[in-house]
Amino acid sequence: MKSIGEEIQQSEFSDVYQKLGINILFTAAWFGELNRIALKDYDISLPQYNVLRILRGQKGQPISVAGLCERMIDKSSNASRIVDKLETRKLVSRRICDKDRRQVDVVITEKGFSLLEELDEKVPTFKGMMSKQLSSKDAEALNFALDQIRNK
Amino acid sequence: MKSIGEEIQQSEFSDVYQKLGINILFTAAWFGELNRIALKDYDISLPQYNVLRILRGQKGQPISVAGLCERMIDKSSNASRIVDKLETRKLVSRRICDKDRRQVDVVITEKGFSLLEELDEKVPTFKGMMSKQLSSKDAEALNFALDQIRNK
DNA sequence: TGCAAATATATGTACCTACATTTAATGTAC
DNA sequence: GTACATTAAATGTAGGTACATATATTTGCA
Numbered sequence: 001m002k003s004i005g006e007e008i009q010q011s012e013f014s015d016v017y018q019k020l021g022i023n024i025l026f027t028a029a030w031f032g033e034l035n036r037i038a039l040k041d042y043d044i045s046l047p048q049y050n051v052l053r054i055l056r057g058q059k060g061q062p063i064s065v066a067g068l069c070e071r072m073i074d075k076s077s078n079a080s081r082i083v084d085k086l087e088t089r090k091l092v093s094r095r096i097c098d099k100d101r102r103q104v105d106v107v108i109t110e111k112g113f114s115l116l117e118e119l120d121e122k123v124p125t126f127k128g129m130m131s132k133q134l135s136s137k138d139a140e141a142l143n144f145a146l147d148q149i150r151n152k
Numbered sequence: 153m154k155s156i157g158e159e160i161q162q163s164e165f166s167d168v169y170q171k172l173g174i175n176i177l178f179t180a181a182w183f184g185e186l187n188r189i190a191l192k193d194y195d196i197s198l199p200q201y202n203v204l205r206i207l208r209g210q211k212g213q214p215i216s217v218a219g220l221c222e223r224m225i226d227k228s229s230n231a232s233r234i235v236d237k238l239e240t241r242k243l244v245s246r247r248i249c250d251k252d253r254r255q256v257d258v259v260i261t262e263k264g265f266s267l268l269e270e271l272d273e274k275v276p277t278f279k280g281m282m283s284k285q286l287s288s289k290d291a292e293a294l295n296f297a298l299d300q301i302r303n304k
Numbered sequence: 305t306g307c308a309a310a311t312a313t314a315t316g317t318a319c320c321t322a323c324a325t326t327t328a329a330t331g332t333a334c
Numbered sequence: 335g336t337a338c339a340t341t342a343a344a345t346g347t348a349g350g351t352a353c354a355t356a357t358a359t360t361t362g363c364a
Contacts, residue, residue, distance in 0.1 A: 003295075003299045017278045017279035017283055020278060020286075020298075021278030023299070027302055028180030029226055031176065032177070033228075075181070126170050127169035129173075130301050133301055134300060138297060139169055142294060142297055145286055145294055146175045148286060149282050
């Protein structure tokens, strides 16, 4: 099995934290790649997929474009244009919010919902990828450690 | 302090592995963002920075474009064009390999090396970001867990 | 040797992202 | 109520990425 050192063919790391940082970046890229490949057949990009999932998580409740931005993994990507693409394909719908006409309410459509259900079958789940190597207790600990890292 | 659940404002995760996957993606994006901000003043992109670091790691030994690709975090980015940019700024040099004239040997220049040394001061180190929250023993364990995850 | 297959890199293209700017609506102080 | 600052979203743009294709070189084999 390949360790991160073998993977990027670097034998020496200046320290274990350096190695961990690169390992996290590398693992994230690996995840992204697997998902991207799975989504390719459906002509849907990773950020588009993430937006659809966020909308599904809303359980019918609309969310603003700014709200989407906050919840997206890649904050700086352009939610407005991602929603454009999804709307063109009728996977989401968009209407001006009554309460504040600057805002736009975005919701997932029936079509978007059923596409997501189809994708659920194809996209590798984290559970499927990790549960054999990692106990749920270890996963919990890892979650805690990552939360720690992001909060000095 | 913010957990991943608070961070992306999702109260329920279907399972702890799902949560961990998103946590890894999120943490990687957070790292990337911090680095990107630090590099911005020097007008150098993240992939460019990574390539320079790989070249420094070569300790003077040249590496081919394909070799760079293998070691890069984002494998599918275009190493050829990244090297173009770096060469224009005279941070790396490129010459056709004598042994195999299809190959191109890339090395970091003195200018590139001293830029990297300057950047070392500015770019947040993983150690600086993590060592307060995580013992080196825990970091080692996390490294092992991530290596496990990527290899079913 | 000669020629097809394989390999290394470069390039063309469309799309995506980062960042600044614009447009429109709302809030606030006077 | 008017003027100014603030906020939400959209848009323009430059540059980066993904993927297919092109070009040059090497390898392997009849």
